Amino acid sequence: MSLDKAAVAKIAKLARLKMEPDRQEPLASELNRILSFVEELQSVNTDNVPPMTSVTPMKLRQREDAVTDGGQPEAVLKNAPQRQGDFYTVPKVVE
Amino acid sequence: MTLDPDKFTIASALEGLAKKDFTSVELTQASIKAMEAARPLNAMITETPDKALEMAKAADARRAKGEAGLLEGIPLAIKDLFATKGVLTTAASHILDGFKPEYESTATANLWKAGAVMLGKLNLDEFAMGSSNETSYYGPVTNPWRAKDGTKLVPGGSSGGSAAAVSAGFALGATGTDTGGSIRQPASLCGITGIKPTYGRVSRWGIVAFASSLDQAGPMTRTVRDSALMLQAMAGFDPKDSTSVDRPVPDYVANLDGGVKGMRIGIPREYRMDGMDPEIVALWEQGKQWLKEAGAEIVDINLPHTHYALATYYIVAPAEASSNLARYDGVRYGLRVPGKDLTEMYENTRGEGFGREVQRRIMIGTYVLSAGYYDAYYTKAQKVRTLIKKDFEQAFQRVDAILTPTAPNAAFPIGMKNDDPVTMYLNDVFTVPTSLAGLPGMSVPAGLSSGGLPLGLQLIGKPFEESQLLRVGRTLEKAANYTAKPFHWWES
Numbered sequence: 061m062s063l064d065k066a067a068v069a070k071i072a073k074l075a076r077l078k079m080e081p082d083r084q085e086p087l088a089s090e091l092n093r094i095l096s097f098v099e100e101l102q103s104v105n106t107d108n109v110p111p112m113t114s115v116t117p118m119k120l121r122q123r124e125d126a127v128t129d130g131g132q133p134e135a136v137l138k139n140a141p142q143r144q145g146d147f148y149t150v151p152k153v154v155e
Numbered sequence: 156m157t158l159d160p161d162k163f164t165i166a167s168a169l170e171g172l173a174k175k176d177f178t179s180v181e182l183t184q185a186s187i188k189a190m191e192a193a194r195p196l197n198a199m200i201t202e203t204p205d206k207a208l209e210m211a212k213a214a215d216a217r218r219a220k221g222e223a224g225l226l227e228g229i230p231l232a233i234k235d236l237f238a239t240k241g242v243l244t245t246a247a248s249h250i251l252d253g254f255k256p257e258y259e260s261t262a263t264a265n266l267w268k269a270g271a272v273m274l275g276k277l278n279l280d281e282f283a284m285g286s287s288n289e290t291s292y293y294g295p296v297t298n299p300w301r302a303k304d305g306t307k308l309v310p311g312g313s314s315g316g317s318a319a320a321v322s323a324g325f326a327l328g329a330t331g332t333d334t335g336g337s338i339r340q341p342a343s344l345c346g347i348t349g350i351k352p353t354y355g356r357v358s359r360w361g362i363v364a365f366a367s368s369l370d371q372a373g374p375m376t377r378t379v380r381d382s383a384l385m386l387q388a389m390a391g392f393d394p395k396d397s398t399s400v401d402r403p404v405p406d407y408v409a410n411l412d413g414g415v416k417g418m419r420i421g422i423p424r425e426y427r428m429d430g431m432d433p434e435i436v437a438l439w440e441q442g443k444q445w446l447k448e449a450g451a452e453i454v455d456i457n458l459p460h461t462h463y464a465l466a467t468y469y470i471v472a473p474a475e476a477s478s479n480l481a482r483y484d485g486v487r488y489g490l491r492v493p494g495k496d497l498t499e500m501y502e503n504t505r506g507e508g509f510g511r512e513v514q515r516r517i518m519i520g521t522y523v524l525s526a527g528y529y530d531a532y533y534t535k536a537q538k539v540r541t542l543i544k545k546d547f548e549q550a551f552q553r554v555d556a557i558l559t560p561t562a563p564n565a566a567f568p569i570g571m572k573n574d575d576p577v578t579m580y581l582n583d584v585f586t587v588p589t590s591l592a593g594l595p596g597m598s599v600p601a602g603l604s605s606g607g608l609p610l611g612l613q614l615i616g617k618p619f620e621e622s623q624l625l626r627v628g629r630t631l632e633k634a635a636n637y638t639a640k641p642f643h644w645w646e647s
Contacts, residue, residue, distance in 0.1 A: 068518070075477060075521040076484075076498070077514055078506025087518065090576060094519055097577050098466040098532070104539050111537035112544065115368060115593030116355050116618065120397055135257040139488035148486050151497050 063088050063095070158185035161324025161640070165229050165381040168327055172218065172228050179218070179228025183211035183272050186230040189325035190274055195645040196297045198310075198319040200235045201243045202275040210272040217270060225388050227270030232326035234317050235276035236283055237263045237372070238361040242273075246363040247281045247291035250508025251489040260361025261393045262330065262372045269388035274326055277316030281510045282480065283337055283365045286582040288315025289573065290512040298345055298566045299323040299641035300608050308566035308608070311341030311582075317375045318345035322641060328376040328385050332362060334369045335468050336562075336586025339598040339613055342375055343561035346600045346609030346639060348628070349375040350382050353618045354593035355400035357386075358393030366475035367398075369468075369590050379599065379629040383407035386621065405622050415630045416450030418623075421554035425461035426585060428563075435560045435610065438602050442558055442612045445634035446627070454554050458546040463539050464588040465580060470523050470536035471591070476513075477520025483508065515576060544592040547615075556627045557615040559585050561598040565608035589615050599628045600637040609639065 063071075065084040068091065072079035079087070133146045142149045158181055163171070171177055187204045207230060214228035238244050238256035245251045259267075267273070280290040287309035288296040298310040299322045310319040314331035318341035321329050331338035333351035342349030350373045357372045364370060374385030387407050393399040422443060427436070443453050485491035485504030492507050494500035509517065523532035550557065563584055572579045589596040595618070598611040612631060616624030 063522075071518050071522050071525070074525060075517050076481075076501040076505055077509070077517065078499075078502040087515070090515060091518060091522070093575065093577055094469060094515075095522075097580075098470055098536075101463055101466050101470070101535055101539055102531075104460070104463055104535075104542070106535060106538035106542070109538045109541050111534050112540040113537075114398075115544065115591075116353070116398075116400065118355070118398070118400065121394075121401075123394075132257075138257055139254055141485060141489070141491035150486055151494065151500050153497050 063091050158182055160186045160189050164378050165327045165384050168229055179211040179214040183207050183230045186274055186325050192646050193323045193325050196319050196323060197294050198278055198296050198316040199275050200245055200278050200293050203242055203273055207272050207274050214270050224270030229327050230272045230274050232274045232277050232320045232329045233263055234279055234314055234330050236332050236363045247279045247293055249292045250483045254488050261358035262389045266388050277320055279316055280313035281513050283313035283332055283334055284512050284516055285312040286579050288312040290510055295569055300566055303607055306568050309569050311344035313337040314341050318342055318347055321347045321375050328374055328381055331375045332372045334365050335590050336583040338373050339586045339596055340562045342598040343611030344566040347375055347377055348379055348382050348599055350597035352621055353595045355398050357389050358396040358399045360393055360395040364479040366472040379625055379632045380411060383411055383625050407622055407625055410626055411629045413626050415446055415627055418451045419454050419554040420446050420451045421454050421456035421550055421557040423456050423458040425458050426559045434604050438610050439560050442601060449630050456550045460542045460546050461588055464543055464591055465584055467536045467539045468587045470532050473516040473520035474524050474533050477517045480517055540591050543588055547592045551617050559613045561611040561613040565604040565610055585613060595621050595624050597628050599631045601635040603639055
């Protein structure tokens with residue numbers, strides 16, 4: 061499996077990363093180097109081996125479905141790069 | 156009275172404070188002075204001297220009232236991955252520009268509850284992704300230890316600032332986080348002690364997430380006893396972290412000097428790798444000898460899937476990272492780079508805000524999780540991870556702890572391993588398997604290389620058996636009698 065420039069551009073799009081065209085080629089070769097390194101896993105026999113889902117044997121806890129926190133719009137919005145009133149603002153999404 | 160914080164351990168400073176030899180304010184002032192003098196190391200991203208003195212004053216007041224906590228008045232530095240209320244928290248990334256959290260991480264809140272004093276926030280690899288502290292947006296950290304010819308070396312990573320601060324002597328202890336070796340490898344490269352506890356022992360709440368199934372916070376200190384003290388304060392159940400484990404925290408200090416008589420220590424054959432540095436092999440042999448002389452039985456064990464751990468890690472960790480880092484979108488906090496529409500704003504912000512190594516890992520993670528590749532890469536890696544954990548489970552039926560080298564090499568020159576990402580990844584070859592299995596692991600300084608640089612040995616323990624692990628660590632520490640300290644070239 062080898063990634064080319066087009067594949068790199070596609071993954072960058074999926075990851076929402078702006079990728080200058082002159083970065084695509086070097087990044088493709090770096091990623092291919094990593095992918096060829098991890099290729100060796102294919103040689104491990106994993107028939108009937110369950111994929112790990114939790115490293116410690118534990119059940120996720122449940123709690124009452126009740127409000128435990130909130131009502132702090134100022135704290136929540138404190139670090140907003142841009143806001144209007146109690147809202148975050150973003151570039152126009154709907155025409 | 157002039158105090159030199161480099162002359163103290165946490166334990167000895169606590170004694171001095173209790174005997175009123177000095178106050179926390181005096182000790183903190185001395186630490187701040189040493190921290191400022193150590194600026195050439197670039198270990199700090201944010202210094203908080205005013206906050207430190209305020210906390211020290213409060214600590215002295217509590218002590219005077221007879222209400223001293225476990226770490227009352229001890230100046231510590233915090234890896235800049237822990238959210239600290241009202242104090243800039245960057246993860247060493249451009250994308251968190253200006254971010255001052257409105258909340259405190261549970262681990263640091265526990266330290267403050269125990270009376271500790273915050274000196275500031277420590278440099279690290281960006282989002283803890285790196286093994287040399289060279290990926291930081293705030294520039295590389297320099298190891299207090301230099302090569303004999305004066306060449307500047309990396310402190311290891313990702314907790315490079317933490318290791319440098321403790322090794323340089325201005326912080327009595329520091330917090331670190333470890334995803335694949337980020338506490339243990341820098342501890343080894345800087346000649347200090349560090350422990351990554353069992354997954355679930357220390358709350359991850361309020362720590363910037365890298366790979367959530369692997370991330371675990373722990374202490375980095377000058378001695379094993381200090382690590383035990385700090386871990387005691389940091390550990391505990393936290394309902395805010397769904398993977399935090401609800402079981403009591405034992406007294407880590409009480410049995411520290413209990414020795415290893417009758418314990419069985421495993422030596423995994425697979426960690427003896429082709430082309431291994433003979434100095435590392437010799438140190439490992441020496442470690443075996445020390446534990447044997449202290450009364451432990453040395454047992455050869457097999458961990459057959461060791462060879463596949465790094466490859467497994469470099470699928471699982473980037474996959475989790477790509478999903479964790481999706482939250483940095485320029486909307487709610489940190490950097491925003493404008494674009495003509497919402498998508499372009501996301502892309503511009505993330506393209507500019509994340510550094511090269513972080514982008515590489517997001518790309519790998521996105522790819523291995525994408526439709527058509529998920530099973531071949533991600534599911535396959537999680538299956539191999541099950542096998543790696545099983546290896547350890549089988550070994551721990553026969554032994555109480557495992558001894559290995561911490562890192563395949565001593566500290567290396569800044570810039571040396573940057574050409575090929577995989578070369579850098581190999582630095583974590585001995586630490587990654589422990590992380591994948593969620594086990595506690597610690598690094599104890601054990602000797603110096605022929606180049607005069609510190610080398611550590613790693614001990615791996617059973618889940619939630621940190622007490623026993625620390626006891627083995629203490630035995631190793633006593634036998635190694637490691638007292639070397641770096642020359643303070645930055646002060647001249």
